[in-house]
Amino acid sequence: MSEQHLPVVVIGAGPVGLAAAAHLTGRGIEPLVLEAGPVAGGAVREWGHVRLFSPWSELIDPAAEKLLAPTGWTTPDTTAYPTGGDWASLYLQPLADVLGDTVRYDARVTGVSRLGRDRVVDADRERQPFTVHVSYADGTEERITARAVVDASGTWSTPGPIGGDGLPALGERAARDRVSYRVPDLTDPAVRARYAGRRTAVIGSGASAFTALTALADLAKQVPGTRAVWILRRGISGATFGGGEADQLPARGALGLAAKAAVDDGHADAVTGFRTTAVDRSGDGLVLVAEDGRRLDPVDEVIALTGLRPDLSFVSELRLGLDERLQAPVSLAPLIDPNQHSCGTVYPHGVNELSHPEKDVYLVGMKSYGRAPTFLAMTGYEQVRSIAAALAGDQEAAERVELTLPETGVCGGSGLFDRPTAEEPTEGGCCATPATLTIGTSSPGSC
Incomplete structure (x- = not known):
């Protein structure tokens, strides 16, 4: 089989992975989508209770819609804002079903390399196809040969830790029974019982933290004794709660206002400039300790919403060109750097910005x-x-980027998630374009 007749392996059956398969199919290129979970959009379903900021009109890929149309699929109300669960069940799973056998479930990618070449070997490297190592849920393994690899596995599986230095705080692992890295679903009785009438620390300053604070404030109105302590690594400014009514994504602006109301109404106490270095046990509670020595009063639970990061372990044998700070492709990083860019400067981009020294391998979606x-x-x-256009040899279409992004209305903050690289933005501030794949934008979802 010639390399051109090999499939393009797409890692992840989330929104961007399935869109990649739709575009490849439309170009006459065979995709093979490998999804670690048992259904499409597995990561999205894990934050299925959270509503996205973007309406349906911005969540359906045109090539995917073209595949779905002949099946009798009905487009949801384009002005409505779905939850992650809606997105998965009403769009992602039907799309995966249309793609049929090109989507394999319970197929976890454990490694990607060039056939017979580790990352050190130069000889005939680009003439070799890719080999994708897969482990299935039943314990079997497989080696799949591919002409190209599109990694759309997202960042959902690797949340940031509590520690302000990007590493787990002392005692964080030992306290894992009391620490969550996800926005809680308080409609679940078991989850509700975990936080009702208790004191919870919420660490983070992005939309995930806003979502958690708002949910806990609503619970506090129903269950006495429910209290939140909101921990920020920097101070509170006029931009902390986002663009409010001026935000071009109204749902996100409303969320910021709701989080502000949680603080103003006394349901959450804000602690600023607090970079956690340790988690100590104190009786039945947890005491958070800052690097400046401050110790907070004990809390019952901790919700750490400090961002996400890509898992690069299974692509370590590929020659990737990644920015040393963001871990994004080198050409893309300056366009998205939260330390530098200002409102409206996240530039739509394509194959040129996503290419690596290793030809025909691409990180896309949240992972990019x-x-x-x-x-x-x-x-x-x-x-x-x-990328699909480039793989089909249509370079003109590949380089023609036609996408208008909404301005965020959120300047001077760190974006959706609190992390050291974005805490002190340079002059001009930073605008967080919404991560619709991060929980409502509040989770990250894995694209």
């Missing part, structure tokens, strides 16, 4: 943004449209 919190679903759709 590394640790930057500024991702939009429709940005990912444009990414894979461009």
Whole structure:
């Protein structure tokens, strides 16, 4: 079999991975989508209770819609804002079903390399196809040969730790029974019982933290004794709660206002400039300790929402060109760096910005943004449209980027998630374009 007749392996059956498969199919290129979970959008379903900021009109890829149309699929109300669960069940799973056998479930990618070549070997490297190592849920393994690899595995599986230095705080692992790295679903009785009438620390300053604070404030109105302590690594400014009514994504602006109300109404106490270095046990509670020596009063639970990061372990044998800070492709990083960019400067991009020294391997979706919190679903759709065109040899279409992104209305903050690289933005501030794949934008979802 010639290399051109090998499939393009797509890692992840989330929104961007399935969109990649749709665009490849439309170009007459065979995709093979490998999804670690048992259903499409497995990561999205894990934050299925959270509503996205983007309406349906911005969450459906055009090539995917073209595949779905002949099946009788009905487009949801384009002005409505779905939850992650809606997105998965009403769009992602039907799309995966249309793609049929090109989507394999319970297939976890454990490694990607060039056939017979580790990352050191130069000889005939680009003439060798890729080999993708897969482990299935039943314990079997397989080696799949591919002409190209599109990694849309997202960042959902690797949340940031509590520690202000990017590493787990002392005692964080030992306290894992009391620490969550996800926005709680308080409609679940078991989860509700975990936080009702208790004192919870919420660490983070992005939309995930806003979502958690708002949910806990609502619970506090129903269950006496419910209290939140909101921990920020920097101070509170006029931009902390986002763009409010001026935000071009109204749902996100409303969320920021709701989080502000939680603090103003006394349901959450804000602690600023607190970079956690340790988690100590104190009786039945946990005491958070800052690097400046401050110790907070004991809390019952901790919700750490400090961002996400890409898992690069299974692509370590590939020659990737990644920015040393963001872990995003070198050419893309300056366009999305939360330390530098200002409102409206997240530039739509395609194959040129996503290419690596290793030819025909691409990180797309949330994973392409590394640790930057500024991702939009429709940005990912444009990414894979461009890549599919390039793999089909249509360079003109690959380089033609046609996408208009909304201005964020959120300047001077760190974006959706609190992390050291974005805490002190340079002059001009930073704008967080919504990460519709991060929980409502509040989770990250894995694209």
